[in-house]
Amino acid sequence: xxxxxxxxxxxxxxxxxxxxxxxxxxxxxxxxxxxxxxxxxxxxxxxxxxxxxxxxxxxxxxxxxxxxxxxxxxxxxxxxxxxxxxxxxxxxxxxxxxxxxxxxxxxxxxxxxxxxxxxxxxxxxxxxxxxxxxxxxxxxxxxxxxxxxxxxxxxxxxxxxxxxxxxxxxxxxxxxxxxxxxxxxxxxxxxxxxxxxxxxxxxxxxxxxxxxxxxxxxxxxxxxxxxxxxxxxxxxxxxxx
Amino acid sequence: xxxxxxxxxxxxxxxxxxxxxxxxxxxxxxxxxxxxxxxxxxxxxxxxxxxxxxxxxxxxxxxxxxxxxxxxxxxxxxxxxxxxxxxxxxxxxxxxxxxxxxxxxxxxxxxxxxxxxxxxxxxxxxxxxxxxxxxxxxxxxxxxxxxxxxxxxxxxxxxxxxxxxxxxxxxxxxxxxxxxxx
Numbered sequence: 331x332x333x334x335x336x337x338x339x340x341x342x343x344x345x346x347x348x349x350x351x352x353x354x355x356x357x358x359x360x361x362x363x364x365x366x367x368x369x370x371x372x373x374x375x376x377x378x379x380x381x382x383x384x385x386x387x388x389x390x391x392x393x394x395x396x397x398x399x400x401x402x403x404x405x406x407x408x409x410x411x412x413x414x415x416x417x418x419x420x421x422x423x424x425x426x427x428x429x430x431x432x433x434x435x436x437x438x439x440x441x442x443x444x445x446x447x448x449x450x451x452x453x454x455x456x457x458x459x460x461x462x463x464x465x466x467x468x469x470x471x472x473x474x475x476x477x478x479x480x481x482x483x484x485x486x487x488x489x490x491x492x493x494x495x496x497x498x499x500x501x502x503x504x505x506x507x508x509x510x511x512x513x514x515x516x517x518x519x520x521x522x523x524x525x526x527x528x529x530x531x532x533x534x535x536x537x538x539x540x541x542x543x544x545x546x547x548x549x550x551x552x553x554x555x556x557x558x559x560x561x562x563x564x565x566x567x568x569x570x571x
Numbered sequence: 572x573x574x575x576x577x578x579x580x581x582x583x584x585x586x587x588x589x590x591x592x593x594x595x596x597x598x599x600x601x602x603x604x605x606x607x608x609x610x611x612x613x614x615x616x617x618x619x620x621x622x623x624x625x626x627x628x629x630x631x632x633x634x635x636x637x638x639x640x641x642x643x644x645x646x647x648x649x650x651x652x653x654x655x656x657x658x659x660x661x662x663x664x665x666x667x668x669x670x671x672x673x674x675x676x677x678x679x680x681x682x683x684x685x686x687x688x689x690x691x692x693x694x695x696x697x698x699x700x701x702x703x704x705x706x707x708x709x710x711x712x713x714x715x716x717x718x719x720x721x722x723x724x725x726x727x728x729x730x731x732x733x734x735x736x737x738x739x740x741x742x743x744x745x746x747x748x749x750x751x752x753x
Binding site for chain 2: 353395
């Protein structure tokens with residue numbers, strides 16, 4: 331665009347520049363310069379919204395054309411294909427691959443493979459530590475998965491995120507549900523590192539086989555009401571090991 | 572045909588922000604023909620449009636949390652992602668010498684009844700305002716928006732010198748804005 335223009339600098343000049351920006355008429359350098367100006371100037375940003383909104387009424391003139399199947403296949407592969415687990419000899423608790431396998435393949439096999447006290451005979455519950463594991467699997471394809479491990483001798487739940495991404499402006503919150511009782515919050519949890527959550531006496535008394543653990547997506551800092559408000563992204567039942 | 576209500580599409584975008592892969596697959600199934608149409612019409616090259624479509628959905632997956640309901644319809648938001656991506660490609664490959672008249676043969680879109688009903692207010696407004704411009708000038712605005720034509724291409728298509736086209740279009744945009752905000 332020529333800078334020697336009678337409209338430069340005037341309000342109309344800027345308005346036209348924004349319209350040209352939205353239409354895509356500016357060259358690369360001018361386009362970038364305008365993008366920066368719009369980012370810095372709420373007036374220009376409002377002007378941009380006006381043009382975008384008004385011009386978007388023309389969108390139904392774009393004809394639909396079916397894309398070849400191969401595009402979706404490549405897309406899926408690119409976005410979700412390589413969820414290769416990071417292996418390494420870092421101990422079973424640190425092994426994402428192991429826990430992914432556990433979550434995906436059912437509990438028994440993996441638990442046996444770890445060699446925990448599976449073959450010990452059941453004895454009086456009070457005389458021995460209760461160990462529970464729950465695989466919190468993705469709900470409706472949310473892509474969020476956790477494994478939770480509870481040991482009554484440490485009075486804590488250890489938690490490991492297997493899949494899922496931290497989202498801006500959102501937090502994951504962990505809940506336990508005993509029977510028909512309402513869900514009780516165990517607090518906000520990180521998705522990208524291991525956590526340990528200490529249980530109070532009330533929670534300890536309620537943790538047992540069949541206790542359900544669920545993760546919901548909540549506003550930053552967790553649900554302000556003490557009740558889950560967001561969607562359940564992962565859910566699983568505690569089982570003894 | 573799958574029914575695409577605005578609320579459905581907005582919901583699918585929101586679920587993509589929650590990393591819901593099934594919602595993403597649904598969203599693709601329902602909207603990819605539209606966005607492929609956008610990429611194809613602006614890029615005018617099938618292989619390039621396929622590549623662009625893939626990039627566009629990667630962006631949609633990554634930026635789904637930035638879609639703000641209200642204001643912009645969800646399908647318009649998706650179209651804007653596709654359109655802007657195609658225009659970025661055009662800008663990057665300038666100066667272009669392509670023979671634009673060798674453009675591919677895409678039938679003009681018939682009106683989509685649902686979208687038409689939805690947009691009726693805005694739609695009649697921009698149509699009415701474009702109708703107030705001379706036909707050639709209205710066509711130039713449409714050509715820039717829908718086909719991604721540059722000033723050079725518009726000047727060639729309308730058989731006027733480049734500077735004349737610039738002056739035309741800028742004056743038309745001022746008039747159009749007055750009408751649209753009246």
